[in-house]
Amino acid sequence: MKRKRRSKCVSYAKWGYIFxxxxxxxxxxxxxxxLISTFYNSFFENYRVGLMQIGPKFVGLQNYKEILFNSELPIYLKNTFIIWMMGFIPQMFFSLLLASWFTDLRLRLKCTGFFKTVIYMxxxxxxxxxxxxxxxxxxxxxxxxxxLNSMGLPTYRFLSEVAGARGLIALMNFLMWFGNTTIVLMAGIMGIDTSILEAARIxxxxxxxxxxxxxxPIIRPIMAYTLVTSLIGGIQMFxxxxxxxxxxxxxxxxxxxxxxxLNKHLYSKNYGMAGALSVILFIIxxxxSVAVFKYVTKDMVNVGEKKVKKAKGV
Structure with a gap:
């Protein structure tokens, strides 16, 4: 009788789990x-007054009610959104413009590697x-x-004017992140099949x-990713x-x-209020993020469903 030879298979799956x-x-x-500790502390009254420690004392949802109804959170959310929009809109505009230039083979731009390094620095x-x-x-x-004074213009107190302070913050966020956004969008554009572009030109x-x-339309998923990550970064602006x-x-x-x-509460050792505010920001x-992602990609989902129905003959 011939003995059946068993092929010895080596499984590398366990190494993946180990790594x-x-x-x-x-x-x-x-x-x-x-994260669990923050959620737990948000239900307690726990702060310091001078040398005296108050709590921890369980207060349930009292910290959440205090922040939502008796604090200036809506004002600070409005400030954050305005500053983020002031930096994000020009960031997306210039990033798309530069990404389309750097990936256009017909322009034959020279020293593109140098310029990419400069805008990312x-x-x-x-x-x-x-x-x-x-x-x-x-x-x-x-x-x-x-x-400005040498040109005969008066001194402008940038940090004492609303438009000046917000504009400087937005400008810094724009300068720090538009290079990264450009590289991400370039990767998306370079993934497009060149035959599609050539057919359109013909x-x-x-x-x-x-x-x-x-x-x-093709790089919409990349733009959705950029928008969501920028939104998260804007809320975390500090x-x-x-x-x-x-x-x-x-x-x-x-x-x-x-x-x-939030940092004001942490600095004052008001850990219960800081925890509640952190949980609220996490939910917001x-x-x-889910709403923006759904809105940006809804057309893609609708097109996909139509193609499936058409293939099934519905």
């Missing part, structure tokens, strides 16, 4: 446990250093005002029509306005963001 252990371990210790600079640089340049006795479509009718306005959100707290408001961020 994932460090990630899950770090995530559990530094993210999941703090501000993303590598620490936000604190960037903020101190802008604080020095746009101060009342800084180089910009000295230039049919007589110009560059603007190709960009509007072909490029934008370091730039904190340093530029010395933590006060001047003038008259018009540039104070929600994370700066999740709702806005």
């Amino acid at each position: 994932l252990i460090p990630f899950f371990l770090v995530y559990f210790i530094f993210q999941l446990l703090p 501000p993303n590598l600079i620490m936000a604190s250093a960037f903020s101190m640089l802008f604080y020095t340049i746009f101060s009342d006795v800084g180089p910009i005002n000295n230039l 049919d007589g479509a110009n560059s603007i029509q190709i960009f509007r009718r072909i490029t934008l 370091d730039v306005p904190q340093i530029l306005t010395n933590g006060n959100g001047n003038p008259d707290r018009t540039s104070m963001t929600v994370i700066m408001y 961020t999740a709702i806005l």
Whole structure:
């Protein structure tokens, strides 16, 4: 009788799980446990008055009611949204413009690698250093005002005007992140099949029509990703306005963001209110992210459903 030879198969699946252990371990210790702790502390009254410690005392949803109905959270949410929009709109415009230029083979641009490096470099600079640089340049006795005075123009107090303070914060966020957004959008555009673009040019479509009718619809998932991540980053905006306005959100707290408001509670050792505010921001961020993603990708889902129905003959 011939013995059946059993082929020895080596399973590498276990190694994949082993390599994932460090990630899950770090995530559990530094993210999941703090998240659970924040949610737990949000139900307690726990703060310090001078040298006296109040609590922890279980108060249920009292911290949430205090923040939602008796605080200035809507004002700080409005400030955050305005500053984010002031930086995000030009960021998307210039990023799309640069990405389309760098990926257009007909232009034959030279030194594209150098320019990509230059526009990405501000993303590598620490936000604190960037903020101190802008604080020095746009101060009342800084180089910009000295230039204005030499031209016979009056001194403009950038950090004492609402438009000036918000504009500087938005400008810094734009400069720090438009390079990263450009690289991401370039990756999406470079993934488009060149035969589609060539066929459109043969049919007589110009560059603007190709960009509007072909490029934008195809890279919509990348744009949705960029929009959601930028929205999350905008809600978490802290370091730039904190340093530029010395933590006060001047003038008259018009540039104070929600994370700066959260930091006030943490600084005052009011852990219960800080925990409740963190949970509320987490819920707001999740709702806005899902809503934006659904809105941006709804046309793609509708087109996919129509193709499925057509294939089934419905």
